Amino acid sequence: MTPLFALLFESLDERLRLRKPGRKVLNKVFPDNWSFLLGEVALFSFVLLVLTGVLLTMFYRPSTDPVTYQGAMSLYEGRELPAAFESIVRMSYDVPGGLFFRRVHRGASHLFIATTVLHMLRVLLTGAFRRPREVNYHVGIVLLMLTFAAGFTGYSLPYDALAGTGIRIAYSSLLSLPYVGEQVAYWIFGGDFPTGNMIPRFFVFHVLMIPALLVGLITVHLMIMVRQRHTQFPRPGIDGHRFVLGKPMWPSQFALSTTLILWIAGLLSAAAVLIPWSDVLLIGPYVPGEVGNNAQPDWFLFWLEGALRVFPPLEFRMLGMTVSGAFVAGVVLPGAIFAVLVAYPFVERRFYQLEGDWHVLQNPLEIPLRAAVSVGTFSFVLLLSAAATNDILSRMTGIPIEAITWFFRLTCAFVPPALAAGFWVYSTRRLARKNMTVPRNEAEASNTYAAKAREA
Amino acid sequence: MSRARLLPVAAWAAVAVAAALAWLAAGGPGPAGAVQQAPAEETPRGDRLYTTHCARCHGADGRGATDPHNRAPTLVGMEAARVDLVLRTGRMPPADPDGSGRGRSWSDRDREALVAHMTALFNLEGPLLGPEPGDPAVGREVFATHCAACHGYTGDGGVAGGGAIVPRVVGLDPAVIAQAARVGPFQMPRFAEGQISDEELGDVVAYLDEVAVEQATPLGLGELNPVFLSAFAALLTLAMILSCLFLAGRVTMFPDPEPPPDVDGET
Numbered sequence: 001m002t003p004l005f006a007l008l009f010e011s012l013d014e015r016l017r018l019r020k021p022g023r024k025v026l027n028k029v030f031p032d033n034w035s036f037l038l039g040e041v042a043l044f045s046f047v048l049l050v051l052t053g054v055l056l057t058m059f060y061r062p063s064t065d066p067v068t069y070q071g072a073m074s075l076y077e078g079r080e081l082p083a084a085f086e087s088i089v090r091m092s093y094d095v096p097g098g099l100f101f102r103r104v105h106r107g108a109s110h111l112f113i114a115t116t117v118l119h120m121l122r123v124l125l126t127g128a129f130r131r132p133r134e135v136n137y138h139v140g141i142v143l144l145m146l147t148f149a150a151g152f153t154g155y156s157l158p159y160d161a162l163a164g165t166g167i168r169i170a171y172s173s174l175l176s177l178p179y180v181g182e183q184v185a186y187w188i189f190g191g192d193f194p195t196g197n198m199i200p201r202f203f204v205f206h207v208l209m210i211p212a213l214l215v216g217l218i219t220v221h222l223m224i225m226v227r228q229r230h231t232q233f234p235r236p237g238i239d240g241h242r243f244v245l246g247k248p249m250w251p252s253q254f255a256l257s258t259t260l261i262l263w264i265a266g267l268l269s270a271a272a273v274l275i276p277w278s279d280v281l282l283i284g285p286y287v288p289g290e291v292g293n294n295a296q297p298d299w300f301l302f303w304l305e306g307a308l309r310v311f312p313p314l315e316f317r318m319l320g321m322t323v324s325g326a327f328v329a330g331v332v333l334p335g336a337i338f339a340v341l342v343a344y345p346f347v348e349r350r351f352y353q354l355e356g357d358w359h360v361l362q363n364p365l366e367i368p369l370r371a372a373v374s375v376g377t378f379s380f381v382l383l384l385s386a387a388a389t390n391d392i393l394s395r396m397t398g399i400p401i402e403a404i405t406w407f408f409r410l411t412c413a414f415v416p417p418a419l420a421a422g423f424w425v426y427s428t429r430r431l432a433r434k435n436m437t438v439p440r441n442e443a444e445a446s447n448t449y450a451a452k453a454r455e456a
Numbered sequence: 457m458s459r460a461r462l463l464p465v466a467a468w469a470a471v472a473v474a475a476a477l478a479w480l481a482a483g484g485p486g487p488a489g490a491v492q493q494a495p496a497e498e499t500p501r502g503d504r505l506y507t508t509h510c511a512r513c514h515g516a517d518g519r520g521a522t523d524p525h526n527r528a529p530t531l532v533g534m535e536a537a538r539v540d541l542v543l544r545t546g547r548m549p550p551a552d553p554d555g556s557g558r559g560r561s562w563s564d565r566d567r568e569a570l571v572a573h574m575t576a577l578f579n580l581e582g583p584l585l586g587p588e589p590g591d592p593a594v595g596r597e598v599f600a601t602h603c604a605a606c607h608g609y610t611g612d613g614g615v616a617g618g619g620a621i622v623p624r625v626v627g628l629d630p631a632v633i634a635q636a637a638r639v640g641p642f643q644m645p646r647f648a649e650g651q652i653s654d655e656e657l658g659d660v661v662a663y664l665d666e667v668a669v670e671q672a673t674p675l676g677l678g679e680l681n682p683v684f685l686s687a688f689a690a691l692l693t694l695a696m697i698l699s700c701l702f703l704a705g706r707v708t709m710f711p712d713p714e715p716p717p718d719v720d721g722e723t
Contacts, residue, residue, distance in 0.1 A: 233710060263703070332530045
């Protein structure tokens with residue numbers, strides 16, 4: 001410590017009593033595993049998103065009112081454009097570094113959502129969600145939904161033709177809600193589509209409400225994690241129920257994390273130079289009523305798009321409401337998937353009558369229900385995502401799109417249950433072959449592990 | 457293979473996949489280069505090509521036939537633009553005996569000779585010349601209104617149901633764009649002058665030219681459909697996972713338990 005820094009710290013400590021909590025944070029133990037870095041990557045991507053986002057906010061105009069573009073891009077020079085799209089053109093062509101920061105922002109958003117999803121998968125598969133960490137798991141699920149919401153609103157803000165199409169689909173999905181659809185849609189969009197309110201409101205959602213919620217919940221997420229300590233993978237000779245084996249925050253994890261955030265920034269900068277993440281200028285602004293043949297959302301919403309694409313076009317009346325295929329595919333199905341994620345910790349605990357607290361991670365193949373539910377759910381989501389590319393697949397393979405759509409209808413209906421059943425049978429047999437049972441509490445689990453160690 | 461040797465392999469594989477994606481995203485193998493329409497003239501080359509590839513169904517006199525096995529239409533008086541387009545798209549001569557499928561792709565020289573020959577022989581309605589490129593800004597608006605519903609944003613192409621494929625229209629000869637709009641080949645509707653004027657066709661050509669030359673990044677990528685972008689997002693995530701593996705330095709997640717250290721010291 002330099003004397004100046006020591007002086008500053010001393011004077012702050014006298015007033016704020018930092019020494020004790022500070023030492024606790026600096027000694028926080030981080031278990032050493034690559035998959036534990038996924039959440040950190042998500043966090044750092046979020047930091048980069050906020051930094052670049054602040055920069056972009058300076059130049060963005062949240063309005064669809066027509067304005068005349070005057071600038072360096074000849075394709076739009078002197079033409080009337082919606083203000084939001086005009087500001088994107090200006091940012092990309094006339095603001096030095098604007099396009100670069102837009103691309104870093106979009107690239108970081110891909111990384112943010114991808115690592116959030118992978119982090120969630122890691123937690124789900126290895127059982128890091130088990131008591132006492134269900135609370136933090138549920139905070140994480142809300143964070144995941146917020147990342148999707150941030151991604152969608154961010155995708156919409158440029159108001160290019162694809163963005164407008166996406167907003168239109170979201171509006172229609174809201175309309176499909178029985179009884180309250182029109183009111184909810186009116187409530188969020190402030191009128192019939194396309195309204196002058198939607199871009200200003202999406203702007204507020206994207207730069208204020210969602211980031212504020214994200215910052216708040218990430219803080220809660222991290223505080224709970226520090227309070228409850230990390231989970232860890234089983235290590236021979238370590239009583240993981242009572243001790244966490246890992247590196248301290250200072251200096252080991254601090255050095256690792258600093259390397260990581262610099263590495264991410266470098267990777268995203270390189271990617272921004274090489275890959276046109278956010279370029280929408282040739283597509284042009286959204287004109288209501290004009291839709292292109294090749295319209296997809298960003299990848300993290302492929303599963304919703306795929307569900308809308310392959311779900312049969314049914315519509316019936318029941319209890320005085322109209323139920324449409326768009327409602328089932330666009331609202332009920334995603335709701336059910338998130339319901340599975342939310343309910344799973346309780347279901348598992350009830351199903352296997354688990355007891356006590358759990359701190360050591362578990363191979364999902366050693367607990368058949370988890371293997372089956374995770375594989376079933378995520379193969380379903382992946383198949384729906386693939387279904388969102390049915391037009392591109394049709395073009396690439398020459399198979400008519402109708403056949404491809406039917407292929408996805410059948411595979412979405414039968415493959416996930418079949419895979420789930422397959423994993424159930426496989427993991428059950430694997431347990432039997434290894435002469436193991438699903439442990440009811442952590443002591444039993446570590447006994448099994450110790451027994452295996454003795455056999456080995 | 458050890459991790460140290462696996463990492464460079466993975467890195468090179470990622471580079472190769474990125475390059476392949478870039479190539480695919482840029483439209484794969486490009487269309488034939490732009491050429492001007494040849495005038496009407498009978499040539500030995502055209503005569504040979506017609507006799508070899510067309511006369512069997514359409515007849516030496518080009519009047520076609522109407523028997524159940526051969527429904528070849530008459531060529532006499534047809535628009536040269538339609539004939540040219542049918543040849544360009546590989547529709548004729550058919551790959552399969554029943555007249556379906558995409559056949560050969562003609563070289564520019566052969567196709568021009570054939571069209572010129574047939575124009576002279578069967579009195580085809582004059583060949584359509586490509587319009588002069590106009591204002592891409594207007595072209596983008598015209599394209600969005602009339603073309604994008606089938607040909608997709610930025611002319612990327614798409615599907616039209618029933619196995620019909622809407623071709624990508626970027627980087628084509630201006631003549632083809634004019635021909636397609638005026639003739640309305642296959643499932644495509646025909647656009648009359650009242651809908652899209654000649655000048656506007658030129659604007660569309662200018663817009664599509666702008667799309668064709670767009671190289672937003674050093675990889676030669678233009679604007680990408682979210683589907684192609686998703687592949688790059690996957691690559692980015694993969695790069696990140698490899699970095700995490702490299703930084704954390706331990707891949708094992710569920711190690712097989714090792715025997716506890718032997719305190720009796722047998723080893």
